[in-house]
Amino acid sequence: MGFGDGKVVDIHTHMYPPEYVKILESRTTMPLVRSFPGSEDPRLILLDTELPLLKEAEAAKSRGETPTSLPGRPLTKHYSSLSQKMHFMETHEIDISVVSLANPWLDFLSPEEAGPIAESINADFSRMCEEKCGRLFFFAALPLTAPQDVILSSINHVAGLPYCRGVILGTSGLGKGLDDPELLPIFHALAEAKLMIFLHPHYGLPNEVWGPRATENYGHVLPLALGFPMETTIAVTRMYLAGVFDQVPQLNMLLAHSGGTLPFLAGRIESCILHDGHLHHAGTKPKKTIWEVLSSQVYLDAVVYSDVGLKAAVHASGPDGHERLMFGTDHPFFPPLGSDEDGEWESVTWNGAAVKKAFGYGGTKDEEMESEEGKKVRGVMGGNAVRVLNLRRDGCR
Numbered sequence: 206m207g208f209g210d211g212k213v214v215d216i217h218t219h220m221y222p223p224e225y226v227k228i229l230e231s232r233t234t235m236p237l238v239r240s241f242p243g244s245e246d247p248r249l250i251l252l253d254t255e256l257p258l259l260k261e262a263e264a265a266k267s268r269g270e271t272p273t274s275l276p277g278r279p280l281t282k283h284y285s286s287l288s289q290k291m292h293f294m295e296t297h298e299i300d301i302s303v304v305s306l307a308n309p310w311l312d313f314l315s316p317e318e319a320g321p322i323a324e325s326i327n328a329d330f331s332r333m334c335e336e337k338c339g340r341l342f343f344f345a346a347l348p349l350t351a352p353q354d355v356i357l358s359s360i361n362h363v364a365g366l367p368y369c370r371g372v373i374l375g376t377s378g379l380g381k382g383l384d385d386p387e388l389l390p391i392f393h394a395l396a397e398a399k400l401m402i403f404l405h406p407h408y409g410l411p412n413e414v415w416g417p418r419a420t421e422n423y424g425h426v427l428p429l430a431l432g433f434p435m436e437t438t439i440a441v442t443r444m445y446l447a448g449v450f451d452q453v454p455q456l457n458m459l460l461a462h463s464g465g466t467l468p469f470l471a472g473r474i475e476s477c478i479l480h481d482g483h484l485h486h487a488g489t490k491p492k493k494t495i496w497e498v499l500s501s502q503v504y505l506d507a508v509v510y511s512d513v514g515l516k517a518a519v520h521a522s523g524p525d526g527h528e529r530l531m532f533g534t535d536h537p538f539f540p541p542l543g544s545d546e547d548g549e550w551e552s553v554t555w556n557g558a559a560v561k562k563a564f565g566y567g568g569t570k571d572e573e574m575e576s577e578e579g580k581k582v583r584g585v586m587g588g589n590a591v592r593v594l595n596l597r598r599d600g601c602r
């Protein structure tokens with residue numbers, strides 16, 4: 206992508222290891238994988254908004270017909286093949302990827318199966334990283350439906366894996382959201398183990414907010430463009446209001462999609478707290494301001510596809526905000542529709558171009574690379590991730 210000699214690091218990039226796909230294939234409720242006549246690839250069906258189309262397609266299939274619209278997205282080799290991930294990295298000149306299990310992680314497993322499956326999936330990621338020594342690191346998945354002692358021992362276990370740099374977490378936590386006091390021991394354990402939480406949405410907003418025309422007419426646009434970012438914003442704001450950042454000051458979080466809408470709404474959150482009679486009388490205002498949290502405990506990815514959102518993310522993250530932002534791709538989601546999936550992905554080039562534009566940087570020549578803007582661009586494209594997540598691995602062949 207042309208960012209000089211700095212390393213390009215993708216911190217937002219997912220995989221479903223083959224074992225996870227098998228679990229989805231065996232399921233009868235969402236999330237699941239299903240094959241339909243007329244579709245070469247099986248369909249990966251994840252989101253609640255996909256349920257009406259799933260029902261229609263299953264009904265057509267049971268009548269022996271080809272469904273007119275297919276639910277979900279094609280489950281291509283991009284989702285579980287390591288060689289495809291490496292090919293994608295080569296195509297886009299990405300030196301290092303910090304891979305994570307994609308949504309909805311292990312959130313749907315029974316309490317008994319969650320622990321062993323988490324161990325096995327994390328071992329898959331660990332093996333892949335080992336094989337590509339120094340090119341891959343990972344965020345582990347936690348068995349959040351298991352009893353607390355199992356979750357804590359999983360944190361202990363992944364903290365010892367040489368390529369693990371944190372955990373990926375959805376917004377439901379133990380089922381009641383991230384302001385649940387029962388999560389505090391888990392947040393303490395993650396902070397103590399110096400494991401970054403990569404917070405990622407999955408559940409979106411209730412289907413009704415999209416209106417009656419959405420399923421038939423608007424594809425995935427509303428839940429992905431708006432539902433996902435609002436979900437993240439709400440989850441972090443609830444954590445903030447519950448005082449989690451005050452109580453666990455060493456907790457570090459990396460927020461997907463540049464924090465949803467948090468950079469844009471932080472001032473409004475701050476003002477609503479200041480003017481809230483209930484918080485005022487109860488004396489339950491968070492101790493740190495939201496701006497303090499954003500500039501000390503929160504990192505943002507740069508997966509927002511425009512310099513406008515990125516500028517807000519940099520400004521919201523404090524005086525050294527450019528040091529808290531990290532490039533990502535969201536591969537294998539958002540493949541190109543009109544061109545070869547093995548070629549260049551617009552979802553990647555848009556994010557790269559947005560980083561350059563956000564810092565007013567147009568150059569490729571050596572002297573421009575050394576400018577202040579050039580350094581900031583290289584930081585966001587990879588330098589920040591290498592520093593914050595310690596992405597160095599000695600002894601690789």
Ligand code: URA
Nearest residue numbers: 251307308429535538
């Ligand atoms: N859709 C998903 O379900 N997950 C992502 O990460 C991106 C798009």
Ligand code: ZN
Nearest residue numbers: 217219405535
């Ligand atoms: Zn993602």
